[in-house]
Amino acid sequence: xxxxxxxxxxxxxxxxxxxxxxxxEGEAGPVGxxxxxxxxxxxxxxxxxxxxxxxxxSAGVIAGSERIAVMxxxxxxxxxxxxxxxxxxxxxxxDQPWRHSPDALPVVEGAAAVLHxxxxxxxxxxxxxxxxxxxxxxxxxxxxxxxxxxxxxxxTPAELREEALAAPDAEA
Amino acid sequence: xxxxxxxxxxxxxxxxxxxxxxxxEGEAGPVGxxxxxxxxxxxxxxxxxxxxxxxxxSAGVIAGSERIAVMxxxxxxxxxxxxxxxxxxxxxxxDQPWRHSPDALPVVEGAAAVLHxxxxxxxxxxxxxxxxxxxxxxxxxxxxxxxxxxxxxxxTPAELREEALAAPDAEA
Numbered sequence: 381x382x383x384x385x386x387x388x389x390x391x392x393x394x395x396x397x398x399x400x401x402x403x404x405e406g407e408a409g410p411v412g413x414x415x416x417x418x419x420x421x422x423x424x425x426x427x428x429x430x431x432x433x434x435x436x437x438s439a440g441v442i443a444g445s446e447r448i449a450v451m452x453x454x455x456x457x458x459x460x461x462x463x464x465x466x467x468x469x470x471x472x473x474x475d476q477p478w479r480h481s482p483d484a485l486p487v488v489e490g491a492a493a494v495l496h497x498x499x500x501x502x503x504x505x506x507x508x509x510x511x512x513x514x515x516x517x518x519x520x521x522x523x524x525x526x527x528x529x530x531x532x533x534x535x536t537p538a539e540l541r542e543e544a545l546a547a548p549d550a551e552a
Numbered sequence: 553x554x555x556x557x558x559x560x561x562x563x564x565x566x567x568x569x570x571x572x573x574x575x576x577e578g579e580a581g582p583v584g585x586x587x588x589x590x591x592x593x594x595x596x597x598x599x600x601x602x603x604x605x606x607x608x609x610s611a612g613v614i615a616g617s618e619r620i621a622v623m624x625x626x627x628x629x630x631x632x633x634x635x636x637x638x639x640x641x642x643x644x645x646x647d648q649p650w651r652h653s654p655d656a657l658p659v660v661e662g663a664a665a666v667l668h669x670x671x672x673x674x675x676x677x678x679x680x681x682x683x684x685x686x687x688x689x690x691x692x693x694x695x696x697x698x699x700x701x702x703x704x705x706x707x708t709p710a711e712l713r714e715e716a717l718a719a720p721d722a723e724a
Contacts, residue, residue: 384690385598387598387690388592388595388598388667389592389595390665390692391624391664391690391692394665394692394698395570395572395592395664395698396569396700396709397569397570397591398566398568398702400567416591417592417593418567419569419588419589419591419601419602420560420561420564420589420603421589421677421680421682422603422677422679422680423560423678423679424557424678425678426557426559426560426678427677427680428564429601429603429682430591431591431592431593431594431601452563452566452567455712455713458712492563492566492567493562493563493567495560500677501675501677503673503675503682505593505594505601505673505684506593506594506595506596506598506686507594507595508593508594508599510593510675510684512675512682514678518559518560518563520559520563526566526568526702528568528700528709530570530698530709534712535709535711536709536710536712537700537702537708537709537710538708538710540627540630540706541708
């Protein structure tokens with residue numbers, strides 16, 4: 381039995397995920413990527429993980445960053461998520477909703493949450509790095525409709541149909 | 553700056569996730585848990601990750617399993633996901649949609665995908681283990697509507713409103 385990369389990718393196209401932008405900083409300034417692999421790992425201490433394709437230009441900078449900011453995105457950030465998912469896409473341009481601060485990483489305006497932390501461990505895994513971050517500051521924004529990536533498109537969570545049918549206004 | 557576990561949990565309640573059941577096997581037979589932390593890590597070789605709360609009764613068995621099966625769930629599996637998320641919930645009962653085979657782990661009937669593999673690495677991370685699995689077999693099922701966990705409830709992905717409005721049948 382051998383799983384081809386294609387079959388594996390096809391399986392994960394069926395696995396929805398919340399969307400985040402992860403920002404780190406190198407000598408040339410901040411770098412950022414769109415990540416659909418951000419997951420909560422531990423609550424005490426607070427730790428999260430995400431993966432980075434090793435070939436990516438920003439991956440090495442993020443993996444080597446002392447400080448990391450992870451922004452959980454809402455549907456209003458779809459364009460931003462597309463730019464930061466694309467190699468060569470616009471990064472930190474004035475038309476994008478970034479809040480810059482002289483002594484901290486740039487953060488996305490209107491993010492559902494911003495988590496700041498330090499890279500605790502970088503685990504090589506195949507063609508990627510699995511990055512563990514210990515979180516030391518959490519800023520909750522407005523909740524908004526979360527942005528979801530699924531089957532190579534953008535979505536947001538909707539009530540399950542059976543729950544909708546059980547509600548009084550389900551016929552509307 | 554100190555992030556409390558509560559603030560961290562509140563942030564991740566805003567981060568939707570696809571839902572999987574992870575099955576391993578110990579000396580007393582198969583064990584399984586519902587996981588909302590399953591993520592693709594590497595495509596070549598195919599590797600995925602998930603996290604386990606160390607205190608959980610099944611966690612040690614899964615982390616120590618030679619073979620692992622990860623089932624990506626659809627909305628029809630909501631009850632199954634609830635049972636396997638709850639300590640003491642029903643496991644592998646005849647009314648649940650399990651397919652048993654004498655020489656393999658039980659798998660969920662109707663899963664969007666079943667990924668079989670071996671535990672490659674277990675990384676201690678705070679109160680959890682981050683588990684890396686190298687996948688060697690992928691079985692795609694029917695696609696179905698994916699099950700999503702978000703804000704402590706069950707959902708499924710819906711088109712973004714702007715895309716719906718652009719579609720010809722958006723008024724229906």
